[in-house]
Amino acid sequence: MTTSTSDLTPQDRFLAIRDEIRREALALGFDACGFASAADAWPNGEWLRQFVAEGLHGAMGWMEETLERRSHPTAMWTDAKSAVVLGVNYGPDIDPLTQLEHRDRAAISVYAQGDDYHDVVKKRLKQLAGWMHRRWGNDVKVFVDTAPLMEKPLAQRAGLGWQGKHTNLVSRQFGSWLFLGSVLTTLDLPPDEAEFDRCGSCRACLDICPTGAFPAPHRLDARRCISYLTIELSGPIPDEFRPMLGNRIYGCDDCLAACPWNKFASLSAEAKFHARETLKTPPLAELAVLDDPSFRALFSKSPIKRIGRDRFVRNVLYAIGNSGDAALMTVVEPLRSDPDETVRDAADWAAARLASAQVS
Structure with a gap:
């Protein structure tokens, strides 16, 4: 009414x-x-x-x-x-940081x-x-x-x-x-009272960042941010950051997930923004073999589709290289001859990492 x-x-x-x-x-x-x-x-x-x-x-x-x-x-x-x-x-529904424990599976930002x-x-x-x-x-x-x-x-x-x-x-x-x-x-409406900073001395979001992307509180160096590296950056990701990616193939939730204020989050289940079951830690082996049509089909209506198959597979290969799972070499080897130069570079890096892990 x-x-x-x-x-x-x-x-x-x-x-x-x-x-x-x-x-x-x-x-x-x-x-x-x-x-x-x-x-x-x-x-x-x-x-x-x-x-x-x-x-x-x-x-x-x-x-x-x-x-x-x-x-x-x-x-x-x-x-x-x-x-x-x-x-x-x-x-x-669950702590996103638990995705990082499954190294043979992909961690996708919530x-x-x-x-x-x-x-x-x-x-x-x-x-x-x-x-x-x-x-x-x-x-x-x-x-x-x-x-x-x-x-x-x-x-x-x-x-x-x-x-x-x-x-x-x-x-x-x-x-x-x-x-x-x-x-x-154009309506001139009375404003609500502004919120104020309630972070206090907490540094949880800063300290958990894998790449040290925060030079100071409230300051982000996007060039070191995993979300930037896996989504915005075209071409190869710099070597120094590749091991830090872990199994993160699209974005990074570490700083968000570490926030203590998350424990107060509450909302009825029916109103939640639902995730697809297929995108909750999918196997890296299945993602690496996607060609362009299968990539587009899997990520229909998803923001992931915007980065394209080549950049996506690049990210998956870095995650495979960090997995330590020598069995994944079977999906890496064909990609060393991929038409895309960046994918080939990532596949070579992943193969070298897996070989090194197997020796050690």
Whole structure:
């Protein structure tokens, strides 16, 4: 049931509108909803400029290209007055770190074990934005992280959580497991109280990083991050990082999984963002033999499909090289003649590692 706002004061009217939006968002499957001003000044644009100026973004040239549009929400849309910031919980059923114990199987980042969250979240955002426009006639635009909007600092302003020392959003209710999306609107809605940093002296997310990708709290060197190396980086991964990958073939959840706030995550099972059973620690031997059609079929509607078969098999071969399982040499040898140069390089490296492990 919607609330009549015709007899309310302007302030109470916008508070009532905000409550309606929150109820609708939760009904559509969002687990968190907060409100922030889209017009207030913030320092995050300068932080991003420094990040790019220091080259910490690595080969992600799109960050430099979209720098000005990321500098402030109104840089994306000058008429925006408010941001409705939404979160979807994707907390895993088990500790992702246990995946690392099975060296002959693949560890895939939790967010990529289901359908592409960009598509799922964007569909819900469009439903919410369309409902808002029909209800109040306001202009709206939707954003998920494929668009150049800095959603994590916006989410902190909206009270959904705070940016932890691992630079990701941390929620008191959902830990480090929230997908984010936003609806910018011309409605001038009262903002929620911003969340503050509750990390204290904890360093769990920093200390667990296999590659030392955090030069300091709240600072990430993407060039050392396993998520960057396995997803964003084309060509061979530098030799120094290959042993550190372990069996991680797509992304890395270590810093997220180490967060103590995860123990407070709670949500009804039916609302969870479900993983596919086939992507929970699949055998490396099965993944290594994928050709392009079988790769596309297996990862239909998955974010993994974006990196392509060659980069994916490259990652699988590094994991095989780290497995110590000499039996996997049978799938490595044919790939030493693969048409793709990077796959051949990874296969040669894996073969050498397996041979060395067998001797020792």
